[in-house]
Structures are given as structure tokens and as C-alpha cells.
Amino acid sequence: MPRIRHTTLTCSPGCTVEATLELFGGKWKALILYHLFEDGVLRFSEFRRRMPNVTQRMLTNQLRELEADGLISRTVFPEVPPRVEYELTDLGKTLKPVIHALKEWGDKYAHSLKQKKE
Amino acid sequence: MPRIRHTTLTCSPGCTVEATLELFGGKWKALILYHLFEDGVLRFSEFRRRMPNVTQRMLTNQLRELEADGLISRTVFPEVPPRVEYELTDLGKTLKPVIHALKEWGDKYAHSLKQKKE
DNA sequence: CTGTATCCCCCTCGATACTG
DNA sequence: CAGTATCGAGGGGGATACAG
Numbered sequence: 001m002p003r004i005r006h007t008t009l010t011c012s013p014g015c016t017v018e019a020t021l022e023l024f025g026g027k028w029k030a031l032i033l034y035h036l037f038e039d040g041v042l043r044f045s046e047f048r049r050r051m052p053n054v055t056q057r058m059l060t061n062q063l064r065e066l067e068a069d070g071l072i073s074r075t076v077f078p079e080v081p082p083r084v085e086y087e088l089t090d091l092g093k094t095l096k097p098v099i100h101a102l103k104e105w106g107d108k109y110a111h112s113l114k115q116k117k118e
Numbered sequence: 119m120p121r122i123r124h125t126t127l128t129c130s131p132g133c134t135v136e137a138t139l140e141l142f143g144g145k146w147k148a149l150i151l152y153h154l155f156e157d158g159v160l161r162f163s164e165f166r167r168r169m170p171n172v173t174q175r176m177l178t179n180q181l182r183e184l185e186a187d188g189l190i191s192r193t194v195f196p197e198v199p200p201r202v203e204y205e206l207t208d209l210g211k212t213l214k215p216v217i218h219a220l221k222e223w224g225d226k227y228a229h230s231l232k233q234k235k236e
Numbered sequence: 237c238t239g240t241a242t243c244c245c246c247c248t249c250g251a252t253a254c255t256g
Numbered sequence: 257c258a259g260t261a262t263c264g265a266g267g268g269g270g271a272t273a274c275a276g
Binding site: 015016017018019020021023024030031034069070091094095097098099100101102103104105106107108109110112113 | 134
Binding site: 237238239240241242243244245246247248249250251252253254255256 | 257258259260261262263264265266267268269270271272273274275276
């Protein structure tokens with residue numbers, strides 16, 4: 001329950017760039033959002049399949065933060081076994097151009113990054 | 119001189135989203151790029167004025183990483199006092215849509231984020 | 237299936253002082 | 257002016273075990 005927002009607020013005006021970026025601060029958030037844009041609705045286990053390198057802990061953590069930021073919604077179905085579905089909120093959906101821009105760029109230029117093996 | 123790239127490579131394909139995001143991993147990189155898009159060419163001290171909350175150390179660090187990634191260029195003028203100018207490379211300029219998307223979203227929706235004062 | 241709870245390493249980043 | 261050097265804290269995030 002830390003959930004400490006960086007309280008960056010680094011730059012006075014016009015620096016909403018940063019505010020936006022804080023949303024993706026978490027290491028996996030962009031990926032989560034990306035998959036939600038792709039698939040619409042996803043269960044916890046489906047995330048795990050799509051992002052095998054993310055630990056449970058981190059996945060839960062990042063999902064919770066995205067939820068706290070009002071970008072995704074979490075619906076629990078009282079069944080056995082339990083089922084939980086995540087989807088984008090209306091606010092979350094407005095991020096589409098951002099995620100899209102990220103993906104577009106990556107598709108075109110990611111390969112041209114200088115490889116720096118430590 | 120660690121310059122350790124996270125070697126994330128988390129997700130097999132289609133996850134260039136993440137690759138792109140790694141470029142902005144640094145806390146201030148997006149802001150640096152943003153200012154370069156605004157102003158074209160900037161000196162070290164000009165960055166400092168535009169980003170008063172960034173320490174020298176961090177500014178230097180982030181500039182170096184952006185340079186190492188081939189996104190900005192660094193030109194030293196052998197004068198006294200020294201002058202160093204930074205500007206976007208051709209590759210760096212291709213990030214315009216991304217930075218623009220980040221800023222657009224921030225301008226529209228940053229205020230609607232849930233305020234979480236820890 | 238969908239998570240919590242711990243433990244703990246290690247990297248990130250701030251503060252401060254020094255340099256060519 | 258434009259940086260380096262060093263120190264040190266803090267928290268992000270991995271591994272693992274446990275729970276409803």
C-alpha cells in the first residue's frame with residue numbers, strides 16, 4: 001500500500017508530457033494497455049500468457065495502479081473458480097493514440113537502435 | 119559507466135511498444151526531447167533553465183543516454199567558456215509523433231487523473 | 237484461478253563537492 | 257559554462273511461498 005506517486009511535477013507548464021509518462025512509469029503498464037487495446041477484455045491468466053516474463057506480483061501491482069489511475073476497470077465474477085476481467089475505461093481508451101504512436105515507432109525504428117550490450 | 123540496458127525483451131513479438139518505452143525509461147528523457155522539439159537546439163544551461171528540478175547529474179546522464187541511443191547529437195564548441203549544443207538527430211526527429219501524442223493526451227486528460235496523495 | 241505476503245538485492249536518482 | 261566524482265537512501269521489482 002505504498003502507492004507512492006512520484007510527485008514529480010518537475011516542470012511548471014507545458015510539461016504535461018511528463019504527467020502522461022508517469023502513467024507508464026511502471027515497467028509493464030504500457031504493455032498491459034497495449035494488450036487491452038488488442039483484445040478488449042482480458043483475464044488475469046490471459047495477461048500471464050501474453051506477458052510470460054512478468055511475475056504475478058508485478059502484474060497484480062501494475063494492474064492495481066492502472067485501476068487506481070482510472071485507466072482500467074476490474075470486474076470480479078463471484079464464481080468458483082474465480083474469474084476476474086480487466087478492460088479499459090473510457091479514460092483508458094483515450095490513450096489509444098499514445099499507445100499507437102509508441103507501437104508505430106517501435107515497429108519502424110526499434111531495430112535501428114544502437115545495441116548496447118552492457 | 120554501467121549504462122546497463124534493461125535487456126527486457128519481455129514479450130516476443132508485437133511488443134515494440136515496450137522497446138519504444140525503454141527509450142523514455144529515464145525519468146527526464148521525454149522532457150528533454152520535448153524541449154528539443156520546441157526549441158530545435160539547446161545548450162546545457164538552457165536545459166537547466168527549462169527543467170529546474172533536474173539535477174546536473176541526471177541531466178548529464180540522460181543526455182548521454184539519449185546520445186548513446188542515437189536520438190540526439192552533442193556538439194562541443196572549443197571556446198572559453200565552453201559551449202555545448204544538443205539537437206535531435208534524424209532518428210530523434212522521428213519521435214515527434216510519439217512526443218506529440220504524449221503531450222496531446224496530457225493537455226487533455228492529465229487533470230482528470232485521480233489524485234493520489236500517498 | 238487470482239491473487240497476498242515476505243525477503244532482499246541493486247539500480248535509480250538526489251545532494252553535495254570538485255574540475256577544466 | 258559544462259560537466260565529473262562520490263556517497264547514500266529508497267523503492268522498484270524479482271523469487272518464492274502461501275491463501276481463498
